Amino acid sequence: MFITLFRKECAQTAKSLIYWLYVACLVLFFNSQLGNMHILTPPQEGQADYLDYGYQTDITEQDIMETGTGSLVWAHYYDNYFTYPVGFAKSVSLDGEEKEEIGDIIYDLTGLKPEDLEADIAAFFETHDIQTTQYEVKLKEGLTYDKFLSEMERVAEILGPGSGYTEEMLRANVQIPVDYEGAAANYRDLTEKDGLTGGYTRLFCDYMGVVLGILPVFVTATRMLRDKRSRMQELIYARRVPSGTVMGSRYLALVCMHMLPVVVLSVIPTVNCIRAGIEGVNLDYLAWLKYDLGWLLPMVMAVVSVGIFCTELTETALAVLVQAAWWFVSLMTGGTSMYGGRYGWNLVPRHNTELNYAGFEEGFRQLAANRIFYTVLALVLLALTILVYERKRKGHLRRNGKISGNHKSAVQA
Amino acid sequence: MKTEIVIRNLSKSYGKKQALKNVDLRIGKGMFGLLGRNGAGKTTLMKVLSTLLEKDSGKVKVCGIPVEHASEIRKITGYLPQEFSMYPNMKVREALDYLGVLSGLTKAQRRERIPMLLERVNLTEKAGTKVKALSGGMKRRLGIAQAILHDPKVLIVDEPTAGLDPEERVRFRNLLSEIAEDRIVILSTHIVGDVEATCEEIAVIDQGRILFRGTVEELLSLVEGRVYRAEVSRKELNRIRSSYNVTSMITLGNNVKVRFLADTEPFSTAQHCDAGVEDAYMYLMQREGAPLCL
Amino acid sequence: MEKYLEITKVQFRHNAWQHLLLSVLLLAGSPLVLGISNLDASQSAKVLETYVALVGILLFVPVFLPEQDRDLWDVVKARYTKMTAVYLTRILLSLLFSALLTLIFLLVMRAGDCEMEPVKYYFGTMAEVIAFGGLGVFAYAVSDNLIVGYMIPLGYYVAGISAGYRYMKKLYPFGMLTDYETKYWILGAGIVLMVCGVLVFRRRR
Numbered sequence: 001m002f003i004t005l006f007r008k009e010c011a012q013t014a015k016s017l018i019y020w021l022y023v024a025c026l027v028l029f030f031n032s033q034l035g036n037m038h039i040l041t042p043p044q045e046g047q048a049d050y051l052d053y054g055y056q057t058d059i060t061e062q063d064i065m066e067t068g069t070g071s072l073v074w075a076h077y078y079d080n081y082f083t084y085p086v087g088f089a090k091s092v093s094l095d096g097e098e099k100e101e102i103g104d105i106i107y108d109l110t111g112l113k114p115e116d117l118e119a120d121i122a123a124f125f126e127t128h129d130i131q132t133t134q135y136e137v138k139l140k141e142g143l144t145y146d147k148f149l150s151e152m153e154r155v156a157e158i159l160g161p162g163s164g165y166t167e168e169m170l171r172a173n174v175q176i177p178v179d180y181e182g183a184a185a186n187y188r189d190l191t192e193k194d195g196l197t198g199g200y201t202r203l204f205c206d207y208m209g210v211v212l213g214i215l216p217v218f219v220t221a222t223r224m225l226r227d228k229r230s231r232m233q234e235l236i237y238a239r240r241v242p243s244g245t246v247m248g249s250r251y252l253a254l255v256c257m258h259m260l261p262v263v264v265l266s267v268i269p270t271v272n273c274i275r276a277g278i279e280g281v282n283l284d285y286l287a288w289l290k291y292d293l294g295w296l297l298p299m300v301m302a303v304v305s306v307g308i309f310c311t312e313l314t315e316t317a318l319a320v321l322v323q324a325a326w327w328f329v330s331l332m333t334g335g336t337s338m339y340g341g342r343y344g345w346n347l348v349p350r351h352n353t354e355l356n357y358a359g360f361e362e363g364f365r366q367l368a369a370n371r372i373f374y375t376v377l378a379l380v381l382l383a384l385t386i387l388v389y390e391r392k393r394k395g396h397l398r399r400n401g402k403i404s405g406n407h408k409s410a411v412q413a
Numbered sequence: 414m415k416t417e418i419v420i421r422n423l424s425k426s427y428g429k430k431q432a433l434k435n436v437d438l439r440i441g442k443g444m445f446g447l448l449g450r451n452g453a454g455k456t457t458l459m460k461v462l463s464t465l466l467e468k469d470s471g472k473v474k475v476c477g478i479p480v481e482h483a484s485e486i487r488k489i490t491g492y493l494p495q496e497f498s499m500y501p502n503m504k505v506r507e508a509l510d511y512l513g514v515l516s517g518l519t520k521a522q523r524r525e526r527i528p529m530l531l532e533r534v535n536l537t538e539k540a541g542t543k544v545k546a547l548s549g550g551m552k553r554r555l556g557i558a559q560a561i562l563h564d565p566k567v568l569i570v571d572e573p574t575a576g577l578d579p580e581e582r583v584r585f586r587n588l589l590s591e592i593a594e595d596r597i598v599i600l601s602t603h604i605v606g607d608v609e610a611t612c613e614e615i616a617v618i619d620q621g622r623i624l625f626r627g628t629v630e631e632l633l634s635l636v637e638g639r640v641y642r643a644e645v646s647r648k649e650l651n652r653i654r655s656s657y658n659v660t661s662m663i664t665l666g667n668n669v670k671v672r673f674l675a676d677t678e679p680f681s682t683a684q685h686c687d688a689g690v691e692d693a694y695m696y697l698m699q700r701e702g703a704p705l706c707l
Numbered sequence: 708m709e710k711y712l713e714i715t716k717v718q719f720r721h722n723a724w725q726h727l728l729l730s731v732l733l734l735a736g737s738p739l740v741l742g743i744s745n746l747d748a749s750q751s752a753k754v755l756e757t758y759v760a761l762v763g764i765l766l767f768v769p770v771f772l773p774e775q776d777r778d779l780w781d782v783v784k785a786r787y788t789k790m791t792a793v794y795l796t797r798i799l800l801s802l803l804f805s806a807l808l809t810l811i812f813l814l815v816m817r818a819g820d821c822e823m824e825p826v827k828y829y830f831g832t833m834a835e836v837i838a839f840g841g842l843g844v845f846a847y848a849v850s851d852n853l854i855v856g857y858m859i860p861l862g863y864y865v866a867g868i869s870a871g872y873r874y875m876k877k878l879y880p881f882g883m884l885t886d887y888e889t890k891y892w893i894l895g896a897g898i899v900l901m902v903c904g905v906l907v908f909r910r911r912r
Contacts, residue, residue, distance in 0.1 A: 004514045015502065018855055025862055032870055082742070090742030211865065218858040225854070231498040235559060238463050238492035239515040240484055246515070320857045321729065329740070394483065395466035 002245050009253030018222045022215050023261045026208070030265050033207045037200065037269060039276035040190070040354065043183035053183035054355035055339070056176040061145040068152060068170040069109050070136040076102050077117045084336055085162035098158050105151045111140040168342060175339070189357040195284025196276075198291075199354035200269040205295040206340075206351045208262060213330055213348040216258045216300055217323040220307025223254060228315050243390040251308060251382050258300045259292065266292050294371060299347060302374040305381035312385050312392075343367040347374065416442050416476055416566055416597060418462065423471035425457055432457040434621040436471070444593040446612030447601040448694060454621040455601035456495060459569050462599070463492040476566055488517075491560035495571040498552065499559075501545035505536060508544055509559060516563035530558040534588060550581035557588060567597045574607050586611045609690040617697050624697050632693045639674045640692050643683040653679075660695035714796045723797075726769055727804055730762040734812050743812075744819025751821040752883040755828055757868070759812050760835040760880075766801040767840025767901075768856040770794060771847055771908050794905045798844075805836045831883045834894035838880060839863070841897030841904070848908035 013019050043053055075081050079099070081092040094102070103114045112120055124135055139148075149167055156165040164173055178186060190199045227233045236246065266288040274283065303323060310319035330348040337344070340351030341359025343366050351360065360367075391397050418440040425433040432454045449455050460466040461473060464483040473480040480486055499508040506527060513523040531537045534554040539547065547555065553573060560568055570589065574582045589598055590611050602608060608615050608629070615632060617625040625632060640660070645653060650669050653659060658674040674696055675683070737743060741754055771794070809832050813825060839860040847856030867880040872889075878896065882889030 001514060001517055004520070008511055008514060012500075017850060018852060018858070021855065021858065029865075029869070032866075032874070080745075085740060090740075091745035092742075093745065210869070214861065215858075218854050222852060222854045226500060230500050231496055232500060234465060234492070234494040235497055235499065235512060236515055237465055238487060238490070238494075239512065240487040240517050240563070241515040242484065317853055317857065320854060324857075324861065332740070394464065395460065 001241060002249050005241075005245060005249035006253050009250050010257055013219065013223065013253060013257045016219070016222065018219050019257065022219050022258070025211060025215055026261050026265065029211050030208065030268075034204060034269070037272050039196075039200070039272055039278065040187065041276075041278065042187055042191075043180060045180050047180070047183075050178045050180065050183040053178050054186045054353060056178050056182050057186070057356075057358045059171065059174050059176065061148075063174050063176060064170050065109075065139055065143065065145065065148045066136045067134060067174045068148070068165065069106070069139060070134060071164065071173070072102070072152075072155060073106055073110070073112070073117055073121070073137050074135050076106060076114075077121060081159055081163075083159050083162035084164075085160075085333075090162065092159050092163075094158065101158065102155060105155060108151060109140060109143060109148065110137050112137070162336075169336070172337065172339070172342065186355050186357075190355055191278070191281045193361075194357045195287060196278065196281045197270045197273045197284045197287040199357065200273055201266060201287040201291040202295075202340075202351050202360065203354045204266055204269045204288075205291050206349075208265070208296060209299060209348045209350075210331065212258075212262065212296055212299055213303065214323055214327040216254070216303040217307040217319050219258065220254050220304050221311045221317060221319045223250065224308055224311035224319075225315065225317075237393045243393060244386050247308065247312075247382065247386045247389050251304065251385075254304045254308075255297075255301055258304065259297060262296055262300070263288070263292050266296075295349070295367075298371040298374040298378070301378035302347065302381075305378040305385070309381045309385045309388070312388050313397075343370055345370055345373065418476070418567065418597060418599075419472070419474045421472040423458075423461065423473055424469050425461060425466065426469060432621050433461070433468075436618075436621070436623055438616060438623060438626060440597060440599060441614070442593075442595075442597055443614065444590060444612045445597065445599045446608035446615040447599060447618060448603070448605065448608050448615055449601075449618035450603050450698075453603075453618045455603075455618060456571055457621075458618070459492075459571050459599065459601055462567075463487075463490050463569050465492070488563070489565050490567040490569060491563065491565035493556045493560040493568075493570045493573060495575070497556060499544045499555070501543065503544055504541050505531070505544060505547070505555060506540040508555070509562060512559045513562050518563060526562060526564075530562060533591075534558045549576050550578070550585070553577060553581075553585060554588070557585075557592070561592060565596065567599070568592060569599050571601050572603070573600065574602060574604060582607070583610075605691045605694050617694060619698060619701055624701060629690060632690060632697075633688050636674055636688045636693045636696050638685075638688070639676060640672060640686050640688045641675055641679060641683040642670065642672045642686050643680070644668050644670050645682070658696055658699050660692045711792070711796050714793050715800055722769060722773055723800060723804070726765050730765045730804070730808055733762060733765065734759065734808055737812075743816050744821060746816070746819075746821040748822045749884055751816060751823045752828065752831075753881075754816070755809075755813070755832045756835060756881040756883055757864075759809055760832055760839060761864075762805050762808055763836035763839035764843055764857060764860045766805050767798065767837075768843035768847060768860070769853065770797045770801060770844060772853060774908075790909050791905060794908070798901060798905070801840065802837070805840070806833060809833060809836065827887070828883065831887065831890045834890040834897070835880055837901070838893035838897035841900035844904035845900040845907070846904075848904040848911065851908075851911060 040052060043050055076099070079094075081094065083090050083092055106117075107113060120137065121135060124137075152165045152167070152170060156163045159165065164170065190196060194202075227236065270285065270288050273281075274285075306323050306326070307319045310322055311317075326347060330346050333344075334346050334348050334350040337346075338350050338352040339359065340353060340356045341363045343349035343351075343363050349367060349370060388397060418438070420436055420438040420440075423433055423436040423438075424431065436454075436458065447455050447458065457466060461468050461480065462475065464480060464486050468480065475486050476489055478485045478489070500511075503511065509527045509530070510523055513527065518526065528537070528540075531540055534557055536551060536554055536558065539551060544552070544555070556573075557570070560570070573589070574585055577585060586607060589600060592598055600607065600612065613628055615625075615627070615629060616623050617632075625635075643653075644665070646668055650662070650671065653671060653673060657679065660672045660674065662669050662671040664670075672686075672692065673679075674692065678685070737754075737758060741758065742750075743754060746754065809829065813823075813829055813832070816823070817825060842863055843856045843860040846859035847853055850856070863880065867875065872879040872882060872885045877886075877889050877892040879885065879889045880893060
């Protein structure tokens with residue numbers, strides 16, 4: 001019964017307008033972001049720049065300290081502090097006491113008193129271009145990294161969540177362009193460790209994740225509302241089929257139908273990599289499958305499960321609202337970790353480059369935990385949906401078991 | 414296993430409103446009519462029987478199976494709700510096939526039964542039509558086909574003739590009668606004619622209680638010999654209404670044709686006439702003190 | 708006149724209040740996710756364009772919701788003779804709410820020392836609200852599916868963020884500072900779509 005139902009659900013989905021809208025959105029989005037995918041060729045010595053080859057992976061503690069302190073001095077001097085709790089800039093106003101404390105911290109780090117800052121900033125930009133260079137400040141002799149971190153921790157505390165002064169953010173904010181050696185090293189990571197296709201498929205996942213964090217909820221909510229809209233609910237309720245089979249087959253069909261075009265599209269980057277014909281590459285021919293299943297599938301499962309659960313529970317478009325809010329927050333928070341490596345618990349993990357394999361490797365455990373969490377969450381929501389459905393079948397949780405008799409004529413005797 | 418439904422002391426309420434009060438009922442093979450006005454508790458009773466509502470108290474057994482065993486009951490009952498439709502974009506054949514799968518029919522069974530049932534409800538020509546293109550009567554007949562798809566022992570039909578034109582209504586009743594040859598068919602309605610024409614056994618329900626249970630003849634015998642008709646002026650009508658049980662009236666210009674119940678001959682212009690189910694029904698309703706607007 | 712007041716009252720009691728409440732929550736909850744004080748001109752524009760304008764989707768899209776159920780629609784149709792008038796009243800109601808909410812939000816931002824040209828920013832945001840709403844109403848009417856009504860304007864929003872002005876030209880939704888002329892274009896498109904949506908939905912039933 002399960003397999004037949006699954007097939008029928010798939011067929012029904014394939015016949016619905018909104019499913020094809022979904023496919024069209026995916027293809028359009030893919031085309032706009034990855035349509036002209038250019039496969040990186042090995043860096044050449046003496047090239048004009050290496051901007052395409054990412055950032056230095058071996059950042060020194062000195063780099064972190066100089067850039068971090070510089071940005072703090074800048075903010076303090078202009079009394080203009082911002083945090084990014086979910087991606088939007090949020091201006092933080094500090095009271096006199098807090099300002100003084102920041103001033104003290106700056107003194108501890110640089111040896112500069114508040115009244116010296118203006119002169120230092122001016123001096124720095126005498127020799128540097130204000131448009132392109134980040135302000136850096138000379139640190140006090142003998143400042144240790146630990147001392148620096150503990151001071152910054154205090155700053156982060158004062159400013160509140162989303163500030164740029166946590167160790168993670170301080171490190172992420174240092175993006176030093178690579179020279180030839182760095183470029184070659186990054187490229188080697190891509191071709192050897194990542195099998196070339198790995199990097200591009202990851203980039204594919206990064207982009208497609210942006211739309212897959214929301215789109216499946218539309219198809220799912222439409223499917224779930226169809227029973228109510230076509231007044232088919234009771235015909236199904238009264239049949240012998242177990243609730244788990246109805247909802248399980250529906251869920252599986254929705255997940256599969258959503259993944260189908262994704263899988264097809266995901267092969268394209270791999271094909272591009274093969275066609276680029278770069279020598280000395282250890283191509284990973286199955287990267288697309290691994291990433292589809294490991295990165296995107298848990299996400300689709302989670303979004304579909306939110307869709308079936310909210311819709312079955314309320315019989316309204318609530319799921320769209322819930323998922324839109326979740327997606328919005330995910331995207332905005334993800335905006336501060338675009339370069340990958342810091343995946344956290346975000347539904348839409350970001351890794352907006354084919355490079356940075358080092359970051360991926362470092363963040364892999366977190367990413368795996370993240371994906372497993374969403375898979376489990378999806379299954380829990382599915383189980384709850386089945387429970388809700390079972391209750392509704394027995395007349396509970398329904399707003400009106402019967403449309404009340406008011407609009408019918410009175411007794412016709 | 415006996416084809417029989419036994420209901421004992423069944424009660425069900427929605428919040429404060431009690432929809433069924435200590436209902437006792439035994440229903441055997443054949444057509445069974447459940448008669449009552451809107452809101453009397455018919456739908457609630459039918460939903461309890463088809464496991465779409467859980468009862469509060471009492472015992473209900475369908476063919477020996479307690480109603481708590483929902484999945485067992487669902488195997489042997491077919492249900493046609495009062496208001497239903499199907500996925501509008503599905504073809505008639507597809508919709509039945511889908512519901513057949515949900516009833517656990519194998520592919521071979523579906524292939525055999527669906528054309529047969531379409532034939533039986535006279536929709537063979539419409540097999541390839543989309544559900545949304547069917548008329549109200551056709552939709553009802555499709556509803557019956559879906560309800561007996563899995564050849565249930567019990568068929569529960571809620572207000573099936575509402576919204577049908579007279580000709581369709583007659584055809585529909587006949588269809589139900591045929592189906593009832595080898596199973597229990599419970600038919601709820603507020604239209605007396607439906608019951609009168611088809612059901613041997615009936616129950617009258619009002620405000621959640623069973624007022625009457627028996628055959629149509631038994632129901633008629635309640636008012637046998639006490640039905641009179643007369644043509645009176647509108648002025649006289651009020652007098653009749655205050656002294657007798659009026660069961661129906663038709664206005665003809667300034668006069669009113671009225672049917673009413675009386676124990677002895679009321680007045681000279683009143684003519685004695687045969688009792689109808691409607692008279693008995695009205696009698697029951699008024700005896701219970703529930704005011705009816707006539 | 709009385710009839711339209713009645714429509715307004717019914718609409719508010721049965722439907723609009725939920726969506727209005729959601730919009731108020733969306734705006735009132737904004738300090739949790741973004742700052743609305745001491746912003747410079749471009750940050751103010753970003754908040755208005757990418758956040759506040761979303762109330763357009765919340766408030767306009769459900770205008771046909773009461774008629775989703777065909778049976779109910781028959782009742783309504785029987786009661787009111789001019790469906791177009793009913794829809795227009797509802798749309799005006801949504802417009803009123805969104806205009807009011809945006810105004811309040813803008814005033815709060817002003818009070819928080821955000822840098823902006825109030826009239827320009829207000830008009831620009833409202834143009835976008837109407838564009839989102841019009842697109843949603845149109846999509847709902849054409850597909851006869853509320854969910855599509857939400858999906859299409861959200862898609863437009865995403866397109867605005869990912870494709871940008873370079874690709875969307877005059878239909879770019881976030882052009883407050885890039886190219887203010889876009890605001891007139893999307894306002895026009897929004898109104899046209901809304902009118903078409905009403906006409907399409909009326910014919911459909």
